[in-house]
Amino acid sequence: MTSYLGRVSQLQIYMLFTQYLFTTILGFLLGTLVEKAGFAAWLSLIAGAIAGIGFTYVSFRLGLKRPTQFFGQYGHTIIGRWIHYPLVALMIFSFLFSASFVMRELQDFVSDVYLPDTPEWAVATIFGLCVAYAVRSGVETIFRSAQGIFFLSVVGVLIVPLFVGNTMNPDMWIALTNHFRPKGIWSGMYIVMALYGQMNFILFLFPYFAEKHNTMKSIIWAVATSVFIILANLIPTLLIFGTKLSANMFFPELELISYVRIGTFLENLDPILISVWLSSLFIKISLFLFVSVIALTHTFALEDHKPFSFSMTAAMIALCLLMARSAPELTELLKHGEMTFLILTECIPIIYFLVDAVRFKRSISYDQK
16 A cells, blocks of 8 residues: 555646546436526536535645654544544545435436346446456555546547537527626526535545645645536526526437437447546546545554455445435435535534644643743
């Protein structure tokens, strides 16, 4: 494990987090975001992304104080073991739950579109094996995989808006600037803030990063890039389908792709775009699961994370299959409770940061006396 310390470059951080941020929202949450905020979904996206950076920044500052140590190994020295272990257990479950949730979204998509007659447990098991081997391979493999498909992934999602311009309704542009519902904007912002705030798990990965002091800069660029990519697809979706139809679509981005009319070239290219997007989702799931595994490993004061890889993958698959009986039920879970749970767990590093700051000031005052 120590051989990977300082091996993840800032460029790899930028490339991975860019894909990490836009894949889920584009693939599964555009409809929910439009349902909440309507034509002001773009405003919810920008505001939520900025708010989410705040959670990540606190983790960055906390990790920067001990850049060569893993949080799972030193967290108990800040607030005590009896408080530290329950909080870390809650964070581990949060990462595992997030991996399971994205896995379930991916499973529902593949089952509905490509494998309608295949049992759900079979699809989840096959996907889980892929994720397990990625986690066992280590953090460097995950980041390098994201680097390898970065340009294909970004070009794949940006090429679609270029070919749907003639199908957009120009009379609807004005709605983007005057259809504001504060309650809806807040609801949409709340979802985006929770998703972007999940990047605070960099606290568990900090020793792996090279040039650690530049990590926040790389993440901010990743956030800006992801927001641009999402807006490039969100606005055409609104101007083509409107708010009501977009809000009732399970996969608006897939419907947007179907509106492209440039002949057989893109018809042949479409499976490639989908496969690259699926690869980005696998990377996101692998990252969530790796963070939960590495946090558990360090909590038990172990060096090798591999023994937990398959057992945590099995837990992820079980949770994936049991969390909801259908796609609509999964959407209800997203709307009622999941985002609040994520935000609560994202606030945990803030507790450590504040306690550490208070203890540091007290130690200085004692030294002066």
